[in-house]
Amino acid sequence: MSTDQPPFRDPRLSARERADDLLGRLTLDERVAMLHQFAPAVERLGVPAFRTGQEALHGVAWMGPATVFPQAVGLGATWNDDLVRRVGEAVGREVRAMRARDPRVGLNVWSPTVNLLRHPLWGRNEEGYAEDPHLTAALAGAYTRGLRGDHPTRLRTAPVLKHWLSHNNETDRDTSSASVRPRVLHEYELPAFRGPVRTGAVAGVMPAYNLVNGRPNHLSPLLAEELRTWCDRDLVVCSDAGAPSNLADSQGYFADHEEATAAALRAGVDSFTDHGEDSSVVIARVRGALERGLLTEADVDTAVRRLLTMRFALGEFDPEPADGASDAAFDTPEHRALAREAAEQAVVLLKNDGLLPLAEGVRVAVVGLLADECKLDWYSGALLHRSTPLDGLRKRFGAEGVTFAEGADRIRLHCAGGRLAVPDTGPGGDGGDPGDPDDPAAAGALDPALLRGRTDLPPLEVRAEPAARDTFALVDWGGGVVTLRAECGRYLSVADDGRVRASAGQPGGWVVQETFELRPHGGGHLLWHRGTGRYLTVAADGARVAADGEEGTVFTVETVERGEDAVRAAAAEADVVVVVAGNDPHINGRETEDRTTLALPEQQDRLWRAARDANPRTALVLTSAYPYAVGDADTALPALLWTAHGGQAAGDALAAVLAGDVSPGGRLPQTWYTDDADLPDLLDYDIIGSRATYLYFDGTPLYPFGHGLSYTSFSYGEATASHDGRTLTVRCAVTNTGEREGDEVVQLYVRAADVAGPALPRPHRALAGHRRIRLAPGASREVEFTVPLSKALGHWDVAHGRWTVAPGTYGVEVGASSADVRATTTVHVDGEAPGPRPVADIAAADYDEQRGTELVDLSRERGDAVAPTGRGEAELVFLSCDFGSGPGSVTVRAAREEPGEATVVLHPEGAASIALAVPSTGDRYAYTTVRADLPEPPTGVGALRVTLRGSLRLARLGFGDPSSAEST
Known part of the structure; x- marks a missing residue:
């Protein structure tokens, strides 16, 4: 150098x-x-x-x-x-x-x-x-x-x-x-x-x-x-x-x-x-x-x-290796094979009453709004390769053995001047090829050209006479949100100039310009554009969104063909029907927009029902970014599968699983609930108090965390568990007892069975290890898990502010899902039982149970306080408090920004309650200490219940020396 x-x-x-x-x-x-x-x-x-x-x-x-x-x-x-x-x-x-x-x-x-x-x-x-x-x-x-x-x-x-x-x-x-x-x-x-x-x-x-x-x-x-x-x-x-x-x-x-x-x-x-x-x-x-x-x-x-x-x-200031070797690689055969492998392994078989895998020579009807789609999302790249379920099944079973019906409603939009239509003259009047990889619209949501749509195509127009391009495919994505696709294959979209064109290869962009709502009005409908928040209007110069103060055009919707009818016809002529339903990752559930329901959109619900009515040998494939509540489909159909949007190899991977070339081995990474009523409020992050996720959910899910079926079967031997004080070791033999090679995901769960300390809410069971293994028919493998003992069995002890493993007995469970435990054993942990909670200085945020409160910032820099969420009473519970021989006084540290007073009422177990008034401090971060003598001091170990009345921030409370609660 x-x-x-x-x-x-x-x-x-x-x-x-x-x-x-x-x-x-x-x-x-x-x-x-x-x-x-x-x-x-x-x-x-x-x-x-x-x-x-x-x-x-x-x-x-x-x-x-x-x-x-x-x-x-x-x-x-x-x-x-x-x-x-x-x-x-x-x-x-x-x-x-x-x-x-x-x-x-x-x-x-x-x-x-x-x-x-x-x-x-x-x-x-x-x-x-x-x-x-x-x-x-x-x-x-x-x-x-x-x-x-x-x-x-x-x-x-x-x-x-x-x-x-x-x-x-x-x-x-x-x-x-x-x-x-x-x-x-x-x-x-x-x-x-x-x-x-x-x-x-x-x-x-x-x-x-x-x-x-x-x-x-x-x-x-x-x-x-x-x-x-x-x-x-x-x-x-x-x-x-x-x-x-x-x-x-x-x-x-x-x-x-x-x-x-x-x-x-x-x-x-x-x-x-x-x-x-x-x-x-x-x-x-x-x-x-x-x-x-x-x-x-x-x-x-x-x-x-x-x-x-x-x-x-990152090596930014260094030369590349002298021999010219590089770590870079792009679109290699290995990467393409890996994309296919990942998509195959991601498929989860939810239910199968023997319909799958599909037999050779079977006639398959592939139907549904996502049957010929390979959807991207906001964080996707543009596709180098593309495979839809229809592509994959035609490749696997032959084009002559696979029929297709999308199931979109075909409609015309009539207004006073005629029919809305895509022009058949002018630049790009034919709409081009929506699958052309050189076309900006084909790149998906991430190409800047899609953020406002294209302007090189003529806007839609109203034709007085029947036109060649006056029919649109309408898809209702739920919640009244629809997309309209022209016969050229492009979606109606709005560009910066406010014109409405058939210009987008797919819905997308940070602001999606391809979504509309049909709103009833005056015996017809107004077409409201969600991206601009304006109604569509038509004039001599074509279709556009209305200007300020301008009324939208009233349309009459003519249904040319119902999607259910096309699906029903295709299903009736097939041996097996595969319905592909799900979501578009840019609509009704995406960055900036939460979903409002677990329900499958009504149009898609009608499609699987139409297919089932025509042919009971129907499988439902849900291709989606999130779970659905599909209890009726689970009851009515012999087979259901789920896969997330699987990238460039999604269709080929799905076809391989449906055909049995690959035995499904994916498992659900989250609980699928039966109904919206099972869910806590979206903003309730307290999974313990709201009994959320598989860890605490007390109900019966539609499909549990870790669930997934196979085309083969697996048996589990006895589980053994031991520990050396630092590491938990669990072993269990798993055998493929079926006739096909397949993957099993062996899951290790632990739970507190009989442990020392207060009766705290603990998970029903918690995942501590997992292993995906592949076994040939008749083959066995002993699966061993080694997990840090404190990580597997520990919990956060709020009474003492530390991670701890309470002595006692813990259940060890090995199985195929959180609800399919195949082998159980126990381990015992010795040690000193956690002592009761010291009461000289209790942080309010370290409660064991609460009702009607939220945690707030103690100061702008650090720390937490507790505040009531509404005008009614709120409550905190602190278990196993050590009052000793009886403290003579109590202090609370609190702030109240508003004028007037709030009240903190302490209810020690076995003693009289005492109320302390918290005066206004003028600022949410200005805390004051309020002290009171205890005429009837609590003694021994017991629970403390604290009631909060009025607006305040409670930082700390303490029994005994009042100086102990001075610091915030």
Whole structure:
């Protein structure tokens, strides 16, 4: 190496040493500029520009064609760590290959999403792996290991986990607060992140838009208190897009942006994704905060050092290997085969009464709105290859043996001047080929050309006489939301000029311009465009959305053909019917929009019923990003399957499973409930109190977590379990007792059977291990699980603020799902039983049970308090409190912003209640201590019930020395 090169150019030094050297050479202005997502070049030092952020959830996204793997929830359904690692490896290699030809492709990848699928109505359900923290952590760790690569110091890519923390709602996502009690935080939310971080493959995290316990995630003290203690890597925290501005704007958490920016930087945010490529706004805010003394240069340096360390680890300042070897690969045969393998392993057989697999020579009717679709989502790349269920089945069984009926209603729209029609003259009047890979519309939602639609096609017009292109395929996606597709194969869409054209290959874009609602009006219907919030009107110059104050055109809908009739006719002529139903990932459940129901859209419900009525040998395939409540279909049909949108090989993979070439082995990564009534409120994050997910759900699900059938059968031998005080070891032999080769997902669950301590709500059972194995007919394998004992059996002890394993007996269960346990045993853990709760100083947030409360921010920086959610009484319960020989006084630490008083009433078990009045403190963060003597002190060990009346924030309470509750 040349001696005139500075140390930051020396690859023999560590990334941290090189980052420190370069940091010392940068001016303050140059360092501040690096805090923005688009960091400029420093030409005088030969430092290139750098961008944080490259989406790569299930393939490289937003950068054009790339290998498209199944959605993340589909990868979750594989329950296969090794497969998901190989997918991550392939995606990382494609990132490198695409980067080599396009410098806009970033190496800091914002993937995977590890938010737990707590609630199936979450609009971004497709982005997560599972509702269980163990499974999510295992798969996220596998994916990030693949993305990162195997080099000991150099990163293939730098993965960032999304979204820290407790983020499962799109409704009011930037202003809503998730109330997360300590047990849910430590037992459920944090493990999903901690697992992959501890593998050493994670480069950082992205905070979520929402608030947790009243504090924006971009100010989360847990970034320092938890995240950055889990590994010795300089983890980078990248903000979500626009979130730093939300702190002072939509959230109103700070009075101005300089305060907000300073607080986020001090909390641990290193890279600010805000105002697109314009870094000047963020730079001005940081400089203003420095001038006001809200930040120091050391605060800036801490963040920039982390960012530079990541860049050095990516090899940004190093030459490529001398031999020219490269880690890059793109659209290789191996990647294509892997996409097919992943799609096959993601298929879950929900029910089968012998209809499947399909026999050779069978005549198959493939019907349904998704039967000839290969849908993408917001985080997909553009397709290099495409396979629909219809494609796959025709390839497998022959075109002559497979018939097709989509099932869309064919309609005409009549108005005063005639019929709405697609022009058959002018540029592009024929609509072109919607499957043309060179066509911008064919690239899906991620091509910028689709964000407002095309303008090179003529708008729709009204024809007085019957026209060749006046019929549209109407699909009702539920909730009154419809799409209209012209005969040329393109969807009606609205461009920037407000014109309505048949211009989109698929619905898509950040604002979907291809969705409408037919609203009854004056004996007909108005056609309301959801993207612009305006009605469609027609004039001499064609169809467009109405201007302000302009009325929409009233249409009469003529149904030319009902979809059920076409499906019924196709089903009657076939030996077997395959109905393919599900969702479009851009409609009614997507980023920015939660679902409102588990129900299958009514039009699709009618289609499977029509098929069944014509031919009882009907299978329903649900291709969707989330679960449905399909109890009637489960009762009426002999076979049901589910798969997430499976990427480029989806159709071929499904056909292989239906034909029996591949025995299905996928398992559900989340509970499928029977009805909306089974669900908690979307914003209720307390899975313990709301009895949510398989861990706590007390009802009977339609299909349980971990469920999935096979074309073969498996038996389980006896389970054995032992531990050495540190590691739990479980063994069980599994045998393929059927006549086909197949995959079994062996699942290990644990539960507290008889343990010491207070009677706390514990999970029915919790997943502690899983293994997907392939066995030939008659073959057996002993499956061994080794799990850290504290991780498998422990819980968060709120009474003492620590993770603990209570002594006692624990059930150990091995089986094929959370509801299909095949072998059981127990283990006993010795040790000292947890003592009762000390009462001198109790944090209000450390309750055992609650009613009508929420957790809020104790201060803007850290800590939690408890507040009532409404005007009625709220209640907290603290179990097993040690009152000793009887304290003589009690104190509460609370704040009340409003005028007047609130009341805290303490009800110690076995003693008289006492009420304490909390006066107005004038500010939500101004706490006061209220003390009272206890005329009848409680003694011994018992429960404490606390009633809250009125608006207040309760921080702490204590019995005995009043000084014990002074600190907030």
